[in-house]
Amino acid sequence: MFFGLSEEQLLIQDSFRGTLDRLVSLDRIREISNGNSSIDRALWRELTALGLPGLLIDEEQGGSGLQLFEAAIVATELGRSMASVPFASAAIMAPLALKHAGSDTQQKEWLPKIASGDIIIGTALAQAASGARRGAGVTASNNRLNGKASFALDASEADAILIADEDSNLYLARTDAKGLEQKNLPTIDGARPLSDIILTDVDVEHLGNGSKDCVEDIINAGRIILTAESFGAGEEMLRRAVAYAKERKQFDRVIASFQAVKHLCAEMAAELQPCQSLIWYAAYAYDNLPEEARLVVLLAKSHMDEVGRFVARTATEVHGGMGYTDLMGLHFWFKRIGFNRAQLGSPEKLRAMAAAMQGFTGAITPASSQTAAAR
């Protein structure tokens, strides 16, 4: 047994951490958040050189043929640095959908373009993952889609969108297709696009080779990635809080010498530590122990969502008034953690699913979670 990062995995971690440290500054995060595009295209190109979009894609198709474990390591670094790139959607869920549900022809057509960073695919899986709200719902007939796919991730910046219909069949739609209309949704996280997609007789490609579990598995991969990202963001918030506390003086002493402040930091550190292990294991299980992974993923995301919320507010508090300012920029991490919490299943929803999955069938849970778990 070796529970940790191999030499090769450490190298991946180092190279992404180094590059992101060099490229992502607070100014840049601010610029993207306030700008028109909420994706950092220049960064996306730089990271493409490191193989970011093709991590999970086979080498024959231009990718690096790695597994979700490595992708989770990278996601943590993306979260730490607050990089604004469409990782969970374009580099994880979309290529996995093609790999698991696409035909040979579809894979040959799309995967090389994803790996090369030439196209970005957004994902409209929110209803499959969390349930439908406010009239969302997509129906399909003869490879045409109608209805509304809400809360699509990175789709407003994408060339194509992965869409699940009400029966969890998967489709690819080009964003410039006739009858496809997008409404950008402003969110707390200005550096992560979210949109509603209105579909009126839109011609799409059906990814029809998947098993019935395949949508849940693809969403689970996305859940692990968002969780790993929130973990990285949480660690960075803690690091900043401790560093700030060691510099800021009140009552003639650094605030880090006040026990109230020390204890807040200790609690954050204590809560974060096991999250790392849980996330590594969830990703490892996803790659190697699929049966176990289905439960562990739900536990990992729901737990990290709670720890993330605690760390985000506590690290802000340690900064005093500065934490509340735009100037300090801490709020970007705060918002990313809050954003991720609501994506691909809120913690309450995931816990209800975890309960149902373990045979607590009578659990009074939202109807959709029972169907999701039964799938």
Added chain:
Amino acid sequence: MDLTDRAEHKIFREEVRDFIAAYRHLAPEDTAHSYRLMPRPYSDEVRNWQKLLVEKGYANRTVPKAYGGFGAEPDILKSKIIADEFFKVNVPQGLYSQGISMLVPTLLEHGTEEQKRKWIAPTVRADVFWCQGYSEPNSGSDLASLQTSAIEDGDDFIINGSKIWTSSAHVAQMIFCLVRTEPEAGKYDGISYLIFPMDTPGIEIRPLQTMTGHPSFNEVFFTDVRVPKAAVVGGRGNGWKVANSTLAHERGMLSNANLSLERLQKIEKLLKTETIDGAPVGENAALMDRYIRLQARVQGMRLHEMRLITAASMGKPRGLEDLVCKLLGCEINHQLDALAIDILGEIGVLYDGIPSIDLDGVWQQLYMYDLGLIIGGGTAQIQKNIIAERGLDMPREPKTTKG
């Protein structure tokens, strides 16, 4: 990351399974835990089982042969395999107690050859029971302020003073004890670590009733207790250093994710078998939500331990990831007990004297006992100080020099 066993460990896992299959009929009913809940002399059955485990290398396996152990090369993965295999089939593992888990590693590290030869074998074999005399009425969290004095007199020390919260002192044959031997030296430099028998003249033990209703700890009074100088472990005036290595072992002993997992599994059963109005309690969404939250935390700790084991096997120094374990482990156990009590509803308040005590009454007892563990072995607040200071490099608490 690779969670499969290497060939050597695969074979070892098989050996452990074979041992369990061959000998489990000899395993006692009482677990180490029940002795910690209610300290009493070990039964013959328990002692024989412990001896068998030590002999075959399934308890305290790295203790050298010369001191009555099995003499295995340190391999933390093998220790983990033993723990997991015994746990899986619910067979009692080697005992953990202050003597076995704290004193033995301390003697191995700091003891004289004679001390090791004399005390390690009977301790790991559960023939000698130890208590830990650290805390005093005026020295709890601020342990180094302790005042029990040991004044030199020829080849002996004469001890005067008192200890408190001394678990199992009423059943222990021996004590490892912190005393002040150098009154002139500074707070941290004047302390020595002594080991001596509890039947030495001048020792008086008064059991303290605890909130559980069962005595588990005591007040211990020393009046002119004469102890030879050879009883010092780790050198005169070095007691603070020696004690701290012992405390690290205690913190290890107090966080063990398998104990949390055991509670979790019992609660899962309760959720499925307990019924209200004919329906399983597990249908209550609020209770289920709490259960899954705790399940995630327990799994997190279990996996975290695996990460620590890998780090330790690679010789990495202990760091932040180790320092958080006592705080988290004790807190999670306490929350698990609370959940079980809530699942049981009115049944959850039944206590000693009911016929189903082993099933139902135990949770209230655990709920109090685990609160004791949050306090004992360094309180949660002291753990947070340690995490902040040693793990996050934040400024230290002021250390007063006067005792």
